[in-house]
Amino acid sequence: MESTENYLPSLITKTPLEGRELAVKLARKSIAAIQTDGEIRKKLRDQYANDTSQLIASAHVIATEFQTIAKANDYWKTMKGS
Amino acid sequence: MESTENYLPSLITKTPLEGRELAVKLARKSIAAIQTDGEIRKKLRDQYANDTSQLIASAHVIATEFQTIAKANDYWKTMKGS
Amino acid sequence: MESTENYLPSLITKTPLEGRELAVKLARKSIAAIQTDGEIRKKLRDQYANDTSQLIASAHVIATEFQTIAKANDYWKTMKGS
Amino acid sequence: MESTENYLPSLITKTPLEGRELAVKLARKSIAAIQTDGEIRKKLRDQYANDTSQLIASAHVIATEFQTIAKANDYWKTMKGS
Amino acid sequence: MESTENYLPSLITKTPLEGRELAVKLARKSIAAIQTDGEIRKKLRDQYANDTSQLIASAHVIATEFQTIAKANDYWKTMKGS
Amino acid sequence: MESTENYLPSLITKTPLEGRELAVKLARKSIAAIQTDGEIRKKLRDQYANDTSQLIASAHVIATEFQTIAKANDYWKTMKGS
Known part of the structure; x- marks a missing residue:
């Protein structure tokens, strides 16, 4: 780990879209770890x-x-879909 | 993220086929994110x-x-299959 | 999507073998989507x-x-195995 | 599909080892399908x-x-391990 | 399969570390099967x-x-972690 | 296995971030096993x-x-998110 920044305080996001953004972030942080x-x-x-x-x-x-x-957020099922 | 467009308001789709189309869309949006x-x-x-x-x-x-x-939609089990 | 044909009316199949055939079909349809x-x-x-x-x-x-x-079909557990 | 042989009558196997053998078989059948x-x-x-x-x-x-x-067989949990 | 040795009598292991060792073993046995x-x-x-x-x-x-x-062993949750 | 060090006493971690660090560690240990x-x-x-x-x-x-x-830790759901 390159720093002590807590880039992942939680897997819970408000929306599916924020979940996607977190997924991108995790992928990037893995590369930064190496x-x-x-x-x-x-x-x-x-x-x-x-x-x-x-x-x-x-x-x-x-x-x-x-x-x-998505699993951690129970697929955001309690949100209203579009 | 290239724009603030909400391309994923929900993981819920009406049919399995729409689920496939959403899967294709998500894959494309990942590439667009990079x-x-x-x-x-x-x-x-x-x-x-x-x-x-x-x-x-x-x-x-x-x-x-x-x-x-598919998991988010409980495999569309409540639909009538062909 | 190249056509409006509904190639996936349901994930439910009668047998595991039909499930395999559907898996092959889905893979092919993904390639056709691109x-x-x-x-x-x-x-x-x-x-x-x-x-x-x-x-x-x-x-x-x-x-x-x-x-x-296989998950959608609950692994066809209610069928009699060979 | 190259033949009508039913190579997958069931996902249920008696032992984990037979489950491995079935996994190898499925992989081979996929290649044969193409x-x-x-x-x-x-x-x-x-x-x-x-x-x-x-x-x-x-x-x-x-x-x-x-x-x-393995999932289909509930991980063979009801068997006695070695 | 190259021999009749039963290299997988069970998916259950005593510890997570033994689970890792079994994972390595399974990967090797797959290669040996081919x-x-x-x-x-x-x-x-x-x-x-x-x-x-x-x-x-x-x-x-x-x-x-x-x-x-890990799933088969319910993540060894009943063990005391370090 | 190159040593008898127990690098995985448990899959349970206090935080998601520690879970990420464990994931990196497991990946490295797999390479070290080969x-x-x-x-x-x-x-x-x-x-x-x-x-x-x-x-x-x-x-x-x-x-x-x-x-x-993450699954082993039930996605750290009992923690307070950020």
């Missing part, structure tokens, strides 16, 4: 943002994180 | 739509998103 | 049917779809 | 059996199939 | 133990197997 | 920390491990 140099990460980011294989792989990670978050 | 330039995404799209490895990887992401959506 | 040109898909199909990496990746997608379908 | 020519599959088999990346990917598919089978 | 020649496996092992992509892929398989084992 | 030479692992680490594909793949493993840990 590549701890923020400057290097910024350079690497250009690489995967332009490589479709890596974009798809990133989307897979987000989907996996979202499974956990 | 590659925020819509013009670049359009160009990249031609690449993965013609590369079988990437098509299969995309199908895997959709399958993962659909697991979450 | 590569909407049927002629191109037919050509691409020859590629992945002869590439073991891609066959294995396809099997992974089918396994993931089947998890959802 | 590459329907048995002769070609036999040739392809030599390829992936000697390529560690593909062996690991195959093991991942088996692990995914086994998750479903 | 590449049945032990001599070839030994040679292949040197390859993936020095290739980070394959090490990460192996870790993914172990994580997937562990999900099943 | 590549048992710590010196080699240190060299390999430089490789994957600078390769975006491998960083994303590592994030996927962490996400998978976290699913198990």
Whole structure:
């Protein structure tokens, strides 16, 4: 872990959309846990943002994180859907 | 997140087919969260739509998103099957 | 989505084997959702049917779809096993 | 599907080990559903059996199939463990 | 299956750590189910133990197997944590 | 297993953040179970920390491990969220 910032105080979010945003954040924090140099990460980011294989792989990670978050929030069932 | 549009007001869909469409949408929104330039995404799209490895990887992401959506909808069990 | 055909009226199938067939179908429909040109898909199909990496990746997608379908059918537990 | 043989009459197995064997079988049947020519599959088999990346990917598919089978059998909890 | 040895009499383990060890074992047995020649496996092992992509892929398989084992053991909740 | 150290006395953690840290640890221990030479692992680490594909793949493993840990902790629902 690169810092002591608590980036995950809870898995509970108000809305499904916030759950998606949390999923993206968790995926990014995992990468930061391995590549701890923020400057290097910024350079690497250009690489995967332009490589479709890596974009798809990133989307897979987000989907996996979202499974956990959605379950934690009981799929936001008590909200009114659109 | 590239915009404040709420693309996911709810995980609940009327039918399994709409659940599939939502799964495809979520996968696309994940990619848009990383590659925020819509013009670049359009160009990249031609690449993965013609590369079988990437098509299969995309199908895997959709399958993962659909697991979450199907669970949220209790597998649409209260609907009449065909 | 390339057409309005309802390829998924329900996740419920009579037998586990039909569940497998539905899993294969869902995987194919995901690919069709991205590569909407049927002629191109037919050509691409020859590629992945002869590439073991891609066959294995396809099997992974089918396994993931089947998890959802099997759960929806409560694992067909009320059927008599062989 | 290459034949009408019912290779999956049930997800229920007597033992965890038989569950593993069924997981391997399901993975193979998925590949056969895509590459329907048995002769070609036999040739392809030599390829992936000697390529560690593909062996690991195959093991991942088996692990995914086994998750479903183990759940269907309630993890064989009513059996006596060793 | 290369032998009739029952390598999986049960999914139940005494501790989480033994659960991890079982996950590693299951991943290895899957590979052995496909590449049945032990001599070839030994040679292949040197390859993936020095290739980070394959090490990460192996870790993914172990994580997937562990999900099943942890669930089977109800996450060892009745044990006292450290 | 390279040592008899008990790196996983329990899946229970006090907070979601500690759950993330445990997920990272489990992923690392899986790699150590296969590549048992710590010196080699240190060299390999430089490789994957600078390769975006491998960083994303590592994030996927962490996400998978976290699913198990989050479930074991009932998603830390009894904690107060932020």
